[in-house]
Amino acid sequence: MKRGVLPSARLTFLFCLMVLGGFWLAAAQQSPPRAADMVLHNGKILTVDANFSTAEAVAITGNQFTAVGSNRDVQKLAGPNTLVIDLQGRTVIPGLVDTHAHIHNYSENAYGKELGPEKLKHYPVDWRGVTTKEDVLNQVQSIMDKYKFKPGEWVYLENQVGFIGGGSVEHAKILYDQLNRWELSKVTPNNPVVMSLGIPDFNGFLVNDKGMEILWAKYADYIKKYGRYWIDAQGRADGHMEPPASRLLFQYLPEPAPEDMAPAYKKYVDEWNAAGVTTVSTRLPKYSVATYNLLRSRGELTLRMGYGQEWFFGAIPNVASGLKTLKNVVGSGDNSVWVTSVAPTEVDGATTRACTNQKRGVSFGTIDSWWPTGQCQTDNEFRGAAGKAATVHGNYFREWVMTSGQEGIRFANTHVAGDRSVRNLLGMIEQIQRQKGPAATQGWALDHCFLVDPTDLPLAARLKVTFSCAPKYVEGAANVAKSYGDQVAHTFMVPVKTMLDNGVRAVFESDRDVYVWHDLAILLTRKDRQGKVWGEQEKLDRPTALKMITRWAAEYVLRPDQIGSIEPRKLADLVVLDQDYLTIPAEEVANLHPQLTMLDGKIIYLHPQFSQEHNLKPKTAVIATYDDLFSRRTSQRRTDF
Structure with a gap:
């Protein structure tokens, strides 16, 4: 037999294979697509795709959208086992994405009484009726006696007093001028003790002798170089500490157990699902990350969590070498829990301590006199509490930002409040x-939009910096007007329309414990709680506001290809509303009520009426009104940061 000539039997066999192969290929090409698991039809689907298209129906298969279009086309994908929901004309939007909300704090505040101080590891000091420092110290003594802490055990005392938008000057004088490390040590001689300052913890603490001794023994060079801490008339560190020095304390403070925190976190997540929120970004401590991961392992985490790792900032004495080890952290995780930044947590104070170039006409807040120029961490000079600021010789904040750029580590999830801070950061960017090119700061974002000078926006656009904006600050514009004048209040407070007109990306954040539709409505009306309009020129149209809390917000959380719009192959997160978002009066947007919320193709929330209408009772869903869920709280007081 000649080489290359096949016997007839072999030729026949190959011919049969070719025929069968062609048949199988044709069969595969003609086989019907897999039936959808769910079809929602006869609705007004606001896809928030690139063209802000509207559709009638959507199909979901597994955890993804598989078709979006007309009723006729999408319903063809329904099979005998497909769940088909007639929307009866209701509006559907993508799942909402809140880019800055401290939901772990809100959970603990709302349900903390169920846990108690021993599980929360926070021991409250009640300032109601306090008139002297002795009133405070007597309470501290009672706490130490009651809980019988082991000698050397760290204790965190949480003062039940707040100076953000409230508090009294008399209480501030006691906490800032009369209490110090030595006074606190009189009633806490055997334990290192940390006391909150009536401002967010990331802005500072009061530490007793034991705590200061531990810090200075290990970090004396660091603290002397970077500070920032207060001194008394003799030049001695008096125990009041600001960042970055105060950040060193977090590694010592006892943390709650995830098993204890999980029920409270889950209850709060239920509330946000009822508002239509399916993704949140915030900065988190380690124990909160562990708690959300615990919920996920149990199949109980019905919220995507993109978080900034907050525990590194301040705890790395050598910024240059320390950040090199974190180059690949941002973006790590999956589509349930992932890292969005490794950032400083804050670069200034809030409201009365905002870092601004504007001159105060009258007092803005209770503690103005302690921070007359704001709490400006990116200034090289430490100008902390008036007359009490120790000299520092380096700026940890600036080193962190500049090194982050050098190493390609994203800056986001960070409190930035004040035009001076914004300008300082834009200068660094x-x-x-x-030095490194635009890619070095790709995706960098400045949060809050409190006091943003519009003249800085062209530079922000050129640098491609995103702003995460909290509409809540519009409600405080009257106080800004009293202190800085009407022009600042009308033009510097959350200037989102001006940002967008300048080519700056702006996204939505709540930055408070709130029903998010209330704050979304502020973007449309610009009204404070008294009905006064601030910044008429900054009003947004409905599609733009919705993009800020969906499509554009997905970019902020580093998941633009997975969430933020209703498009084939994206993760199936959506919300069915009770009214038409595009046509109801702007003021009524605050009262929109989701009827159904879906995450990953699973129904996680149902309004009781919608559940009854459609006979829907999936095991994966919480069936209740938002008000019913809110009523479960042990504390009805909402947190405003």
């Missing part, structure tokens, strides 16, 4: 881009 510009310097980084000159």
Whole structure:
């Protein structure tokens, strides 16, 4: 037999294979697609795709959208086992994405009484009726006696007093001028003790002698170089500490157990699902990350969590070498829990301590006199509490930002409040881009939009910096007007329309414990709680506001290809509303009520009426009104940061 000539039997066999192969290929091409698991039809689907298209129906298979279009086309994908829901004309939107909300704190505040101080590891000091420092110290003594802490055990005392938008000057004088490390040590001689300052913990603490001794023994050079801490008339560190020095304390403070925190966290997540929120970004401590991961392992986490790792900032004495080890952290995780930044947590104070170039006409808040120029961490000079600021010789914040740019580590999830801070950061970003190119700061974002100078926005656009904006600050514009004048209040407070007109990306954040539709409505009306309009020129149209809390917000949380719009192959997160978002009066947007919320193709929330209408009672869903869920709280007081 000649080489290359096949016997007839072999030729026949190959011919049969070719025929069968062609048949199988044709069969595969003609086989019907897999039937959808769920079809929602006869609705008004606001897809928030690139063209803000509207559709009638959507199909979901597994955890993804598989078709979006007309009723006729999408219903063809329904099979005998497909769940088909007639929307009866209701509006559907993508799942909402809140880019800055401290939901772990809100959970603990709302349900903390169920846990108690021993599980929360926070021991409250009640300032109602306090008139002297002795009133405070007597309470501290009672706490130490009651809980019988082991000698050397760290104790965190949480003062039940707040100076953000409230508090009294008399209480501030007691906490800032009369109490110090030595006074606190009189009633806490055997334990290192940390006391809150009536401002967010990331802005500072009061530490007793034992605590200061531990810090200075290990970090004396660091604290002397970077500070920031207060001194008395003799030049001695008096125990009041600001960042970055105060950040060193977090590694010592006892943390709650995830098993204890999980029920409270889950209850709060239920509330946000009832509002239509399916993704949140925030900065988290380690124990909160562990708690959300515990919920996920149990199949109980019905919220995507993109978080900034907050425990590194301040705890790394050598920024240059420390950040090198974190180059690949941002973006790690999955579509349930992932890292969005490794950032400083804050670069300034809030409201009365905002870092601003504006001159106060009258007092803005209770503690103005302690921070007359704001709490400006990116200034090289430490100008902390008036007359009490120790000299520092380095700026940890600036080193962190500049090194982040050098190493390609994203800056986001960070409190930025004040035009001076914004300008300082834009200057650093510009310097980084000159040295390393635009890619070095890709995706960088400044949060809050409190006091943003519109003249800085062209530079922000050129640098491609995103702003995460909290509409809540519009409600405080009257106080800004009293202190800085009407022009600042009308033009510097959450200037989202001006941002967008300048080519700056702006996204939505709540930054408080709130029903998010209330704050979304502020973007449309610009009204405070008294009905006064602030910044008429900054009003947004409905599609733009919705993009801020969906499509554009997905970019902020580093998941633009997975969430933020209703499109084939994206993760199936959506919300069915009770009214038409696009046509109801702007003020009524605050009262929109989701009827159904879906995450990953699973129904996680149902309004009782919608559940009854459609005979829907999936095991994966919480069936209740938002008000019913809110009523479960042990504390009805909402947290405003």
